[in-house]
Amino acid sequence: MGAETPLHTSDGTLTPIEESDMDSLFVLPLDIIPFTTPALRQARMIKNAHLRSVIELFSDVSTGSGQVEINDLPKLMPWPEDEIHPDLVIARKLAMLHSYDVFSLRIMLRRIGVPVAEQAGLQLTPEKNQELTTYMTQFTRPLISQIYGGDETVKVERFEDVVKLFRDPDVKRARQRLTQMADALGIEVMEVPRFLEDYGDIFLSLSYYRRCLDMLTPLLDVFIDSMYEIRKNYQMRQDQNLLRSCDMIETTINELTAAITGRFENFDRSTKTMWENISAERFQKVKDLIQAYHVTIGGVLCGLTVKMNAWIRLFPRPTSGGPVKRSEFIMTDIRQGLENITRIEDSAPMLAQLE
Structure with a gap:
């Protein structure tokens, strides 16, 4: 589901905030966690109204949300009765997290020792990145101004445009820009791409x-x-x-x-x-x-x-x-x-x- 901004309709109705799973604060798609139980990998962990984390096995407009308490999972899953299943241990750890946004997850999953199926998967969707463009502009402008000053040939509307400046087909021109930025930052030219990646990500989090x-x-x-x-x-x-x-x-x-x-x-x-x-x-x-x-x-x-x-x-x-x-x-x-x-x-x- 795409992002919905809460707004009033003509009859004064307000809609709740709903995001795609990877863009959400309160939904954790469990397919990014290497569970061994297939039913868990197909489910989501969500925060309910009391802020308890529960497993949502299904969600539909007509049938509602099928939620299971974490400690009730052994009753539903094909796990041995005489031992605590490793997936239950992981689920309990995940349930303790305060938020499921990707930026918090990057920090907390490492802290609690829970791996992800693919680290690169902890990213906002392209749609959310596009939605945050206007928020990112205030961070892009000083970056360009600092490096290029009044160069009117540099046109930047999104952060991706900053990165493109250093992929100019004109190799000489691209190298010159890389050198300018490296000099301004006091780093080696080869370190500039990493700086840009870190810069974009940290201010993307703030924009989010x-x-x-x-x-x-x-x-x-x-x-x-x-x-x-x-x-x-x-x-x-x-x-x-x-x-x-x-x-x-x-x-x-x-x-x-x-x-x-x-x-x-x-x-x-x-x-x-x-x-x-x-x-x-x-x-x-x-x-x-x-x-x-x-x-x-x-x-x-x-x-x-x-x-x-x-x-x-x-x-x-x-x-x-x-x-x-x-x-x-x-x-x-x-x-x-x-x-x-x-x-x-x-x-x-x-x-x-x-x-």
């Missing part, structure tokens, strides 16, 4: 997370407005536990989004500082800084997106459900597991800035 936040924001706004309406309802105002929960949930959401936004601003400042005196070493510091927060940002965005998707699916329009039904869902599904997102944020390293 920003896009995720941009898609999530309208859902958060709608949800917070809904809680405001519940607080105004005469019947609901009598439930002090509900009111306290609504206050806690709104405060938590605001604090989490403010923290993510603050990190993006820090990355922007660090990137700007990097270009004031560019070198391979300074780029490495920026890269390390951004990568240090992949797991945190991915985990927070994953948790909030799953929660808001659950809300929008049940209440896609302002008139969907009544205050009682909405209040019950807040108490049973939205509140459950929200503290896990806060723990992800609290466990993040202290914000640093490139000096």
Whole structure:
């Protein structure tokens, strides 16, 4: 399924955020993990509304989602009863991850010792890369400006265009460009392609997370407005536990989004500082800084997106459900597991800035 941006239709309906599996924060296609059990390789691991990881064996509009708890897998799989199957061990490790976006997975799969069928498979789809073009432009422009200055013959619209500059059919011209960049970075010419690969990937990750936040924001706004309406309802105002929960949930959401936004601003400042005196070493510091927060940002965005998707699916329009039904869902599904997102944020390293 291709990416869908949440938007209002003519009747005010909001759609949840749905991405292709490899572009998703909350879906892990298990065919990239070398399981020995065929049924697992054909399934997906997803985060449910309570932020627990479950195995989704099938998903269809008419039949719904067939979900299995990780610890229930031995009842369904053809595994020996007298021993713990290696695939169950791997599934339990995967279930502990906070997000299934490709950038978090690259870090966490190595950390927990789970291999992938093909490391190159941890990539966004070409469609998602194209969608992120406008986000990447702000990182492409200073790169070109630094190396080529006012050369109006250099036309760049996408990051791929930067790479193409060094594959010019004119060998002499291509070599000159490579030399220019190597000199600016203080590295050898042969190291330039690797720099470009690292540069493109690290800022692609930043573009991806920003896009995720941009898609999530309208859902958060709608949800917070809904809680405001519940607080105004005469019947609901009598439930002090509900009111306290609504206050806690709104405060938590605001604090989490403010923290993510603050990190993006820090990355922007660090990137700007990097270009004031560019070198391979300074780029490495920026890269390390951004990568240090992949797991945190991915985990927070994953948790909030799953929660808001659950809300929008049940209440896609302002008139969907009544205050009682909405209040019950807040108490049973939205509140459950929200503290896990806060723990992800609290466990993040202290914000640093490139000096």
